[in-house]
Amino acid sequence: MSDSGNMVEVKGLSKAYGQRRQEKYAVYNVSFAICKGEILGLVGESGCGKSTLGRLLLRLERPTKGEIYFDGQDITGYSFTEMRKIRDRMQMIFQSSANAFNPYYTVRQIISEPVMNYRKTDAGERDALMTEMLEKVGLDSSYLNRYSHELSGGQRQRVGIARALILGPDFVVCDEAVSSIDFVLKKQILKILAEQKKKNGFTYLFISHDMAAVKAVCDRIMVMYLGNIMEILPEAEAKALHPYTQALLAAVLEPDPNVKREKKILFKESGELAIPEAGCVFWPRCLYATETCMHRSPELREIYDGHFVACHYMKNKRTLEENA
Amino acid sequence: MILMSNTPVLQIKNLKTYFYSRDSVVKAVDGVNMEVHSGRITALIGGSGSGKSVMSRSVMGLIDKPGKIVDGEIWLNGRDLRLLSEKEMRKVRGKEIAMIFQEPAAAMNPVVKIKDHLFEAVHTHDRKARRKDKMPAFREVLLGVGLRDPDKILESYPFELSGGMCQRVMVAMGIVANAGVLIADEPTSSLDLTTQISILEELMSLRDAGIAIILITHDLGVVAQTADDMYVMKDGKIIESGTVREVFAAPKHPYTRYLMEPVHVEELR
Amino acid sequence: MIKNTGRKLLRNKSAMFGLMIILILLLMGLFAGRIASHDPTLVDITNKLAPSSKEYPLGTDQMGRCILCRLIYGIEISMFTAIKVTFIILLVGVPLGMIAGYCGGIADNLVMRLADIASTFPSTLLALAVVGIFGPSLDHLVLVFIFLWWAPFARMVRSSVIKLKETEFVMAAEAAGCSRRDIIMKHIFPNTLSPVIVYATLRIAAVITHIAGFSFIGLGSQPPAPDWGVMLNDGRQYIDTHPGMLFWPGLAIVIVVFAFNLFGEGLNDALIPAEEEMAVVKETGDSNE
Known part of the structure; x- marks a missing residue:
């Protein structure tokens, strides 16, 4: 069993896609742990399996091999229903692509969804909660009635953050949360993430191919190449040893x-x-x-x-x- | 180093491109002045929605309804492009100005082989060119942009290549077109770091060969490491310009200063 | 999204024109009993093949029946039936496609093989066989159409479900703790609908022509039913002397089909983003015709 200092721990985790004969490993025999309250950076080029790994940790994908522990519990074999019971403790911020939100949903529906699933609230309480959350990420309640396609890239990214953080999760996976946006917004969003961590003690897995952003916010950095971990740096400024x-x-x-x-x-x-x-x-x-x-x-x-x-x-x- | 001539190869004066919708006008480019010199990389930097892409499309004459160039002059090789007919403009595109796009795979016809894309780029300015005669030259150009197996690549379709390879092919198309001005619109934003470096190096060697390059980007690192001159754009206007060294040493506009200040997240740790 | 779609549709003049024709015809069909002054099947041999008059605006046929009244009553047979058939096809095809796409595995295989079987049958042959065994009737034809045409809808829905399953917002819904039912009903289902609605609209037009076609060759509605196909058949023998008998039902079919196609394409423009425009219709459309 994992010790209690780890939020997430994985052992020998692999994920293969494709048919039996031509299996392709997106993640291969990966073992590591994320301590409570730290930001672990995960870098690598596109196609190195970093997004797959992030999804595996939240059990949005089924691992081919290996074990996943979340706060000490082995969640590897959890069913959809069992996972649902603990999903309020783990969240994901998705890349702000056009597909990140249901096109028929307003911001209100997007952000209230996790709340309705986990908290017993009436509409008034929910609105207050959502307004508070939106203000935290630099938006306001006037955005509640907009559809996602009426938002700019940066606003969409912030709505994504609000959706992920509204339940006050213990662990958040940020999948390329700042990669496709310009520098002004990048700064704002990094600040939001860092503030939330400082105030609430969130644990993050920060996935990005942007080395500069990773170095700016992460405590430790993990480097992946073609599904394998190449190096884990104990601190952001540590001297890299692996040639990659x-x-x-x-x-x-x-x-x-x-x-x-x-x-x-x-x-x-x-x-x-x-x-x-x-x-x-x-x-x-x-x-x-x-x-x-x-x-x-x-x-x-x-x-x-x-x-x-x-x-x-x-x-x-x-x-x-x-x-x- | 190439000697810098004092007359710019491309000069933009008071360019205004507006977009009209039923109840409003968006001034995407609003009175921009810009000079681009041969043998130099001129960076155009700005956040999303600052109008930098509209600006480059205006120069290429690629503005469609509901957009319209309302005012201004675009001088290229002694001619004002705004006065040219669509037919004349088509000759200018590819022959005198070439463009590299952010999503190279999307900018290339997926069912046309790379060799035909390259030939198309030649054909626009050299009607007499024969495909067979051009093949050795194509191979050399592809090798030049760092593609190691040119024969295989010439016979490939765009979707068979990775994003980085497609972008190199786009650069190669820019080269064979033999255009004096190359506009690169976010050429590396969708690429990985390691690929980005090599594409930028190709652009720099083109610059050293005397081509004028407009590099549109939102990445200050790219500007600092590759460009010679820079223009900072915000809300359709140029708010600051100068050589890269000048601007980085002493940014005048508050927005530029804001851009340049590093991410201070450390204190939040 | 919904707001935009409505606005785009309202601005599309040809789509609105199509919709208007459809609505007018539907109302006429609904109130056929009030509008039409004659019983469509009332035989009056003394008044056969009458020319256009105040009482019979389009004249009468070889049995002395009012052609206009028959056309109006025919709306029920052709349009109402086609809409009903398409609705049932949707009720069968869409859930099967959802199941196949979402569950995958054996369910997917089973549904898709059934769909393959359904789409390999030549529609005319099957219709002939069914009519040959059970006797000619509109109801039998309708069953044939349902049996044959649920498949493209199931395929369409299945492929969009498979695509949607991988999208970030569906994954985000799972991460947000939605139940399976919510994921399917709130996130996947509404996003499969646009192409389905467009295709269904165009499909209605196809069903109308098929009903008329089969009735024309005597396999669908039986005389004296005021079916447009039956009317065309009646008119066949009088083409030289009374071309109106052939012309008016023909025109009715053309107008209806035209209206549905206009409306369908308008919907396509309004519902489906520019890149995918018409792709759906091109891919799946008209393969059974």
Whole structure:
């Protein structure tokens, strides 16, 4: 069993899609824990399985293998009805795509839905609650009667946040909550999330491909590549050790013309991302790959306190630096 | 470095593009002045709804009802594009100005092979060109934009390629069109970080080859690392402009300053 | 969404024109007994093949029956029947499609195989067979139509349900703790409706032509019923001398079908966003015709 300090813990979690013969793993043998009250960042390129992982944690998808614990309970095998009983404690903020809301619903219907499902309230109480929530995310009650297509991208994103936070959940998965919006809104939304966490002690899984945003709000950062965890950084500013994390960080563009990027590209380019038949999933693109990497897949090992890396050359940190 | 000429290749004067609905007028672009020089990347930066995309479409002559260019001049190579007929404008597009879109896959006809897309780009300005003669040149261009297997790519359809590859093909189309001005509308917003870098590097090498590039983006990092000049747009107006170094060193407008201040979420931890 | 749809529809002149014709015809059909001054089946041989007159605006047929009155009574047979048939088709097809799409697995397989069977039958052949066994009657025809035409609706609904199941808002509904019934009835079902309504409107027109067609060849309504198809058949022998007998029922069919098509396409424009426009109709439409 997981210890009580963890909000969420997963062990050997895998999710495969497709028919028996041509299974494709979106998430492969993933184990980690999210402590209560922390923001865990999950980064990776599109198609690396990070959204699938987020949905698995909330059991919006059924895992192929592995175990999921939520606040100490094993929820892996929970039925739809059993999950319903605890869904008020876990929520998800979806990417603000056009499909994030039922097109026939007004903001009032969108936000009141979770409340009606879990709290006994009358219309007046609900309206007061919703108005309060909307104000927290920087909107007001005049938005209640609008349809989602009448909102701008940033307003929609905030309605999504209001829907997720209105029940005061313990655990929130933010799936690309700031990725498709412009910088002004990005700042506002990051602030809202951070404030809510500070006030209410929420635990977040913050999924994004935006390294800058992740570094700004997260306590720890987990890096995924093709369904596998490559590295877990114990803090946002920790030095990246895995070649893939280094490549990702090198790709972040500093908003300062005086800081010129030194290294250009730290990985090999490949047209399509495919899981290699054997070895480390990253070897086809890794600049340091050797024979070993092509045949044996590395385990995720703790290098320093809380710093996990899945790379053969992490036993000896120098090896990598010399190679570089 | 290419010597910077003092006369801009593209000059926009007091451009106004309005959108009319039954009961209101949206001034998407409202009196914009802008100069674009060869061999430089000019960034146009602004939040969503600031009018930056409408502005680029106005230059390309791609504004449809209910939108209308109400006023202003668009000078390209000594001609005012606003005075050209649709037929003349079609020749200008592709030959003198090319455009790269945010969603490359959506901008390409899915049932037309890449080689035909490239040929189309050539054909608009070179009617005599023959497909067969152009193939070696296409291969070279595709290699140039970082696509390693040009023969396979030429025979592919857009949907068979990843987003990053499609965007490279778009850049390649911009190159074979041999246009002096390239408008890149959020070319990397839908791409991953690692892909973004390599596309931006392609754009920079085009700049070094003497092409004028308008880079539309909402990402300050992209501007700081790639652009030479920048214009900040808000509510259809240019509120600040200058070289990237100047503006970043001393932003004058409060909105620009707001954009540039880093995310201070640390204190909320 | 709903507001917009209504406004778009109201602004669409041809759709409104179609709707007006439909409504007028429906009212005429409803009050046929009051409007029509003659019994549509009353034979009056002395007055047969009369030309247009004040009493018989469109003249009489070979049995001396008022053509206009027969046309008005015919509305009930063709339009009312077609609407009823389409409604039943919806009642069968939509729930089956929902079940297939939402449950997947065996239920999906079963429903889809049934749909395959239904859509492989040639409609004329099946109609002939049924009529051959049970005797010619409109009721038998109606059963054939229902048996054949629930399938495209089920397919349409199934494919939109499968797409909707993966959308974020359906997942969000589950995350918000909605029951299965709420997810299906509030989130999935309303969002499958637009293409279904459009297609159903167009389908009504198709049913009308089919009823008339089968009645024309004697497999549907039986004389002396004032069915437009039957009237066309009656008129066939008099085409040289009294073309009106053929012309008026023909015109009635054309107008009705035209009206439903106009209205259907207007609905399509209003209900379905621009990108998907007409795609639904093109994909599934008119494959059985």
